[in-house]
Amino acid sequence: MISRKLVNIPHLTPRTHNSTHYRTLNSSILFSPPFVPKPPSFLATNVIKSYFETGLVREARTLFDEMPERDVVAWSAMINGFTSCNLHVNAWTMFREMLRDEEDVKPNEYTFSSVLKACKSMGSLSCGALVHGLALKHGVLGSIYVRNALMDMYGMCCDGMDRACAVFEEIGVKNSVSWTTLIAAYTHLGDGHGGLRVFREMLLDGAELNPFNVSIAIRACSSIGSQAYGKQIHATVFKRGFESSIPVMNSVLDMYCRCIGLSEADQCFHGMTEKDIITWNTMIAGYEKSDPYEALNLYSSLEFEGLTPNCFTFTSVIAAVANMAVLGVGEQIHGGIIRRGHGDDLGVANALIDMYAKCGSIMNSCKIFNEMHDKNVVSWTSMMVGYGSHGHGKEAVDLFDKMVASGVRPDRIVFVAVLNACSHAGLVDEGLQYFKMMVHSYNITPDQEIYGCIVDLLGRAGRVKEAYQLIEAMPFMPDESVWGAFLGACKAHKLAELGKLAASRVLDSRPSVAGTYLALSSIYAADGKWGDFARIRKLLKGTGNKKEAGRSWIEVRNQTYSFVAGDKLGVHIVWVYEAIDMLGLHMKEAGYNPDLQCLIHDLENEEPD
């Protein structure tokens, strides 16, 4: 047996008895155990790798520091280990240490792909570009791993998309990872159309569909709300047998939640034979806004399936609680979050700020906000929106300045929040200053929503003429949010003619907006034009639209009571009216004189025909 093997390996046939090949061959086959010389750091590097895999970061570092010789493999294992434990700054520091090290170890393609992943997660274009230069210097750009990692890094950093495309173009022979990475870059940027364009190019190029590129393509469909493409790709999922892949089915499920409908999504959810925590999270997030009770039901049945809720679960569950505005439930779940050690997660803390504000406990929002050790732009915005909705406009504006001072760059949504706060606090000139700052200092192009905020800001303060001039000067056609804000100002300041103009513009673009008909009819009513009032009401009935009633609710002894204006049902309703009467008395005592002129004509009070 052994002699046959020797004979069958021609290039190892010994020429002389003392040749290395011969001795190695003899010793490995004839005398076991074999002696295979290994690099001195081989064992230690493997132990480092397993330490990181089990989260023993300190142990890994200690072992590395004690190694007498540290080769490129050991350094790369450290950098990759830190990255895989989400310690990206440590990974970056490690890389810099490596470059400064006296032993003068040269980074290789493995080092570069690992450190680029750290740059990507830090979102640091400057670090990434520096590494790009070093990669060129060290001659590792021939590696498709390095090229793909570079493209991934550029694609995930802001303002990096052009460079990601440039790297992609420079790759001679693209592999499936190159394509997937580019599609993902477009999609995560919010450009789903771009993602699908690359997906089509990929297919034209002859690349095969696989679960990776299919799931990101479905994600691109949901980001642009395309039912047609989404369903088309879902069909190929079945055709290719990808429905056995949980990630693929999770993105299909998400697409159903966002673009098709919750009952269809629910069918898809129940049809999945294998589910993971992400499947459940997707469904909970799907229900969070429109059916928060169902979201909570799913959350409570999740553990029976042997799954453990994670921070994504809790952000959605807390958002659901915020939408129900039930403080007691929110506090209970907050307790569960702390117990499970997710209290310090950034996303969870942000959701808690929002939840407490919406449940009426702005003090708890503040407490969480102040105790957060790092805050992102969402944390600041949530707190500002919370203050704004509690009528603390000044605090919200102060927070904006503190945010900028702390080095967080404001985005468009922060400006929406601060402008709304200014609007409600009557800080008109401050608001206009922020608008200027947004355009000139932060290069944010105002969109419909921002113009709507400014129109609202001016309109509320009675500066209706300026608001109208702004609308005229807009670089694009104002949509219903802008005209809606203007209409609100006309209604508040009883400017019937301008109000009619604004209403007709809203109805031209979106004839289905029930609120506009109501606002317009109130303007007519306030003007004593009852014929016009009746005509508009009739038009509204003709559209088949009904303005959704504003629902209020209150928790008393763990029981939630909900009601709308004009409610006649429910045993508790007498108590509601009694409470309202008392509130009315208190308001009169406090000197508040309610303006009933507009409210009286609200649809909810209308008798059926």
Add this chain to the structure above:
DNA sequence: ATAGGGTTAG
């Protein structure tokens, strides 16, 4: 020792 896919807060 080595790269790619899914869920997430205003």
